[in-house]
Amino acid sequence: MKRFALAGNPNCGKTTLFNSLTGSTAHVGNWPGVTVDKRDGVYKKCAEPVQIIDLPGIYSLSPYTPEEVIARNYVLDEKPDCVINIVDATNLERNLYLTTQILEMDVPVVVALNMMDAVKKAGDSINAKLLEERLGVPVVEISALKETGLKELMDKAYNESKKTRVGSTVLEASPLAHLIGDVKIALKGQNVANPLFHAIKLVEEDEIEVNMHKETLPMVEEFKKTFNDEIFGSDFEALVADARYKYISSNFASVLSKKSKDTTKMTKSDKADKVLTHKYWGIPIFLVILFGIFHLTFGEDLLFLGKIFSLPSLEDLGLLNEDGDPINFGVRFLATFYDGAIMSPGVWINNVWNDLIVGEIFGWLGGLVEESGISPWAVGLINNGIFDGISAVLSFLPPILVLFLFFSILEDSGYMARIAFILDRMFRRFGLSGRAFMPMIMGFGCSVPAMINTRTLADDKERTATVRVIPFFSCGAKLPILTAVAGAIVAFFGVGNADVITFAMYLLGIVTAIVCVLLMRSTTLKGETPPFIMELPTYHVPQFKNLMAHLWDKTKHFVKKAFTIILASTIVIWALTHFSFNWTFLEDEQVNESILAGISQLVQPIFTPLGFGSQLGEFGWVFVVAVVAGLIAKENVIATFATLAACLMAVAGLNFGELAIDAEDGIDAVQAMIQATGIKVPGLIAFIAFNMTTIPCFAAVATAKAELNNKSTYHWTLVFWLASSYVVAAMIYTIGSWWWTLFIWAAVCACVVCAIIFKDKLFAKRK
Amino acid sequence: MPIVLAPTNKVLRIVRIAADEKTKKHLENLGITLNGDITILSSSGGTVVCKIKDGRIALDRNLSTHIFVA
Numbered sequence: 001m002k003r004f005a006l007a008g009n010p011n012c013g014k015t016t017l018f019n020s021l022t023g024s025t026a027h028v029g030n031w032p033g034v035t036v037d038k039r040d041g042v043y044k045k046c047a048e049p050v051q052i053i054d055l056p057g058i059y060s061l062s063p064y065t066p067e068e069v070i071a072r073n074y075v076l077d078e079k080p081d082c083v084i085n086i087v088d089a090t091n092l093e094r095n096l097y098l099t100t101q102i103l104e105m106d107v108p109v110v111v112a113l114n115m116m117d118a119v120k121k122a123g124d125s126i127n128a129k130l131l132e133e134r135l136g137v138p139v140v141e142i143s144a145l146k147e148t149g150l151k152e153l154m155d156k157a158y159n160e161s162k163k164t165r166v167g168s169t170v171l172e173a174s175p176l177a178h179l180i181g182d183v184k185i186a187l188k189g190q191n192v193a194n195p196l197f198h199a200i201k202l203v204e205e206d207e208i209e210v211n212m213h214k215e216t217l218p219m220v221e222e223f224k225k226t227f228n229d230e231i232f233g234s235d236f237e238a239l240v241a242d243a244r245y246k247y248i249s250s251n252f253a254s255v256l257s258k259k260s261k262d263t264t265k266m267t268k269s270d271k272a273d274k275v276l277t278h279k280y281w282g283i284p285i286f287l288v289i290l291f292g293i294f295h296l297t298f299g300e301d302l303l304f305l306g307k308i309f310s311l312p313s314l315e316d317l318g319l320l321n322e323d324g325d326p327i328n329f330g331v332r333f334l335a336t337f338y339d340g341a342i343m344s345p346g347v348w349i350n351n352v353w354n355d356l357i358v359g360e361i362f363g364w365l366g367g368l369v370e371e372s373g374i375s376p377w378a379v380g381l382i383n384n385g386i387f388d389g390i391s392a393v394l395s396f397l398p399p400i401l402v403l404f405l406f407f408s409i410l411e412d413s414g415y416m417a418r419i420a421f422i423l424d425r426m427f428r429r430f431g432l433s434g435r436a437f438m439p440m441i442m443g444f445g446c447s448v449p450a451m452i453n454t455r456t457l458a459d460d461k462e463r464t465a466t467v468r469v470i471p472f473f474s475c476g477a478k479l480p481i482l483t484a485v486a487g488a489i490v491a492f493f494g495v496g497n498a499d500v501i502t503f504a505m506y507l508l509g510i511v512t513a514i515v516c517v518l519l520m521r522s523t524t525l526k527g528e529t530p531p532f533i534m535e536l537p538t539y540h541v542p543q544f545k546n547l548m549a550h551l552w553d554k555t556k557h558f559v560k561k562a563f564t565i566i567l568a569s570t571i572v573i574w575a576l577t578h579f580s581f582n583w584t585f586l587e588d589e590q591v592n593e594s595i596l597a598g599i600s601q602l603v604q605p606i607f608t609p610l611g612f613g614s615q616l617g618e619f620g621w622v623f624v625v626a627v628v629a630g631l632i633a634k635e636n637v638i639a640t641f642a643t644l645a646a647c648l649m650a651v652a653g654l655n656f657g658e659l660a661i662d663a664e665d666g667i668d669a670v671q672a673m674i675q676a677t678g679i680k681v682p683g684l685i686a687f688i689a690f691n692m693t694t695i696p697c698f699a700a701v702a703t704a705k706a707e708l709n710n711k712s713t714y715h716w717t718l719v720f721w722l723a724s725s726y727v728v729a730a731m732i733y734t735i736g737s738w739w740w741t742l743f744i745w746a747a748v749c750a751c752v753v754c755a756i757i758f759k760d761k762l763f764a765k766r767k
Numbered sequence: 768m769p770i771v772l773a774p775t776n777k778v779l780r781i782v783r784i785a786a787d788e789k790t791k792k793h794l795e796n797l798g799i800t801l802n803g804d805i806t807i808l809s810s811s812g813g814t815v816v817c818k819i820k821d822g823r824i825a826l827d828r829n830l831s832t833h834i835f836v837a
Binding site for chain 1: 776784786788789790791792793794795796797798800801802803808809811812813814816819820821822823824825826827828829830
């Protein structure tokens with residue numbers, strides 16, 4: 001099968017084109033650096049099926065960050081049959097800079113002029129025919145988004161792939177031509193593939209190239225001595241860059257005719273940036289937007305209208321019967337979005353999903369199983385083990401999706417890149433560049449892509465520090481733990497407010513991350529913060545199709561996980577709680593004699609300083625089980641709660657009093673745990689904190705291992721996660737239980753800070 | 768003068784880039800080259816947003832004090 005590679009600047013629409021060509025739904029976002037690894041798909045509308053490879057965006061073939069190396073190596077080493085160079089027509093000159101370098105290789109090239117619709121909309125025009133003549137390779141106008149010109153592009157590329165092409169350079173007219181020619185002949189003599197390309201990179205003193213052709217280097221140096229330029233001196237790479245840009249602006253840029261000659265005119269994007277990246281207003285605006293997102297997702301009183309106008313509750317309106325249930329289906333539906341306050345869209349969707357859809361379906365399924373006449377243990381396994389576990393996990397799908405939708409909107413509009421910019425100044429104080437913000441915010445969705453995305457960071461130590469703190473940015477799978485435990489605290493103890501507790505826990509994760517980064521960057525991972533250089537993409541209205549593709553991907557991933565790894569875990573946990581060490585079947589009431597209880601009770605004392613260890617009495621081990629299950633996948637924590645709650649409820653002598661407990665509901669399951677163990681609020685908060693900051697799920701650990709590509713760094717990362725979670729949770733529990741321990745912790749922190757400063761001074765002196 | 772002090776909305780020419788090799792190369796790839804044009808769009812507290820060719824690029828304080836224009 002023929003292979004075509006898509007190459008181009010970051011954020012020029014490669015992945016959009018890739019999706020259009022192959023029908024995939026790869027992640028697209030409006031900021032540079034979304035794609036950090038190559039991926040492939042198949043295009044079927046040519047004479048024969050063609051493999052399309054989407055590469056990370058690159059500004060040039062001299063890489064700056066690890067993901068750029070991937071793109072360069074692919075084009076050079078894997079030798080695709082054709083390179084489709086995507087050029088963002090709205091920024092022609094800069095994009096053609098890469099084109100001039102790709103043309104130097106001996107590979108067929110087709111240039112795709114993308115975003116032509118935006119150029120035409122601005123009233124400008126590009127003479128593609130003229131550009132084709134001057135570049136010497138086919139040029140096709142396309143719009144990857146509107147899917148125009150794709151067929152023509154692929155046909156041309158297919159045609160070109162049958163030919164062979166010898167590299168050509170725009171530097172022929174420059175004073176360096178002679179030098180490049182000599183090096184090329186020397187490399188050709190050594191049978192190097194792509195001699196022209198390597199010759200130029202060697203003259204530019206490209207780091208990778210210099211290491212590859214050590215033996216040719218002295219000769220190049222010799223040639224270079226005979227050369228001197230008055231502006232650039234012996235700075236050859238600057239000279240080459242200048243020669244390229246000069247050639248581009250005099251030969252290629254003339255194909256573009258602009259409607260307005262005024263080059264200093266502000267665009268709409270520039271005007272928006274005046275406000276959104278404002279020196280003082282930038283950060284407050286960002287915080288308001290962030291709060292708005294949380295309010296629209298979790299707020300049970302939209303815009304606080306209920307409080308302001310003191311709206312009547314359903315009970316006041318006489319719409320509930322004496323049991324507190326809605327009098328008819330209409331009221332039941334009304335209750336999903338109104339009860340003394342209008343609920344935010346996120347809560348409304350959540351209520352509809354849980355009360356009307358998941359609740360009904362699983363209730364009905366449970367009834368079917370009970371009436372089927374199979375043996376009681378099988379009913380137990382299916383209803384209490386599998387159904388309760390899975391429905392508890394599924395019930396959290398709405399908030400995850402709504403939160404994710406808002407982040408997708410921010411991303412697609414182009415605002416994310418601005419946040420990185422306005423936060424850079426703050427991040428610099430912690431020893432990171434604003435660029436690290438991108439992977440961190442992605443961490444709120446899932447740690448796995450977030451860790452992979454750290455490839456956009458240029459500095460290795462900054463990368464390691466970022467990978468380590470990414471799990472502290474509470475991911476979608478940890479959200480159920482937060483909402484369930486917070487909800488239970490409010491319902492059981494009647495203290496606090498669920499969305500405030502949730503928001504506070506998110507903040508706690510962020511603060512922990514900051515403190516840890518500060519610590520690492522001033523001790524084990526010392527180093528200079530790399531400079532912040534980032535392209536700010538043009539703002540645009542989020543694409544509906546794009547947003548839906550993101551949501552669909554997320555849903556698929558979540559549901560798949562619920563029915564595979566989580567399903568398997570719930571069955572294992574159910575089995576371990578229903579068999580004793582001599583493999584006899586146990587009733588729900590005998591849960592304390594089970595294998596799981598036995599093992600967990602052994603390790604339980606370790607968690608005593610965190611508030612969910614030995615002090616909890618005979619059922620205290622349930623929290624330990626949940627933590628361990630969480631190491632496989634964080635959704636397991638709540639699934640485990642649901643499975644165990646079903647057992648606990650059956651235990652004789654356990655009285656839930658007025659509580660109407662339903663193990664299928666995460667919040668109720670946690671309430672059952674509280675009732676059974678007598679755990680206090682500080683212990684519960686410490687439990688959330690421990691889960692948030694400890695070793696993340698299997699998938700994230702494997703990703704961290706792959707991304708850190710250094711065994712000892714990886715092992716220390718595991719130790720780091722264990723230590724940080726233990727310390728954070730212990731701190732919360734002890735301070736929450738005995739306020740005066742605050743002073744002890746403060747003293748310990750002060751000692752650590754002093755020790756670091758003292759060590760630094762000592763080190764500086766010795767130097 | 769360094770671009771952090773340069774006037775906004777005026778086309779300027781870069782005369783010196785005082786950065787390490789790796790950073791300089793990256794800047795060149797983005798179009799910030801010696802002898803090239805640059806327009807400062809906004810400059811706040813040291814961080815600078817500039818227009819290079821038709822792209823908008825954000826630079827931190829440290830860099831913006833090391834790129835000199837005439």
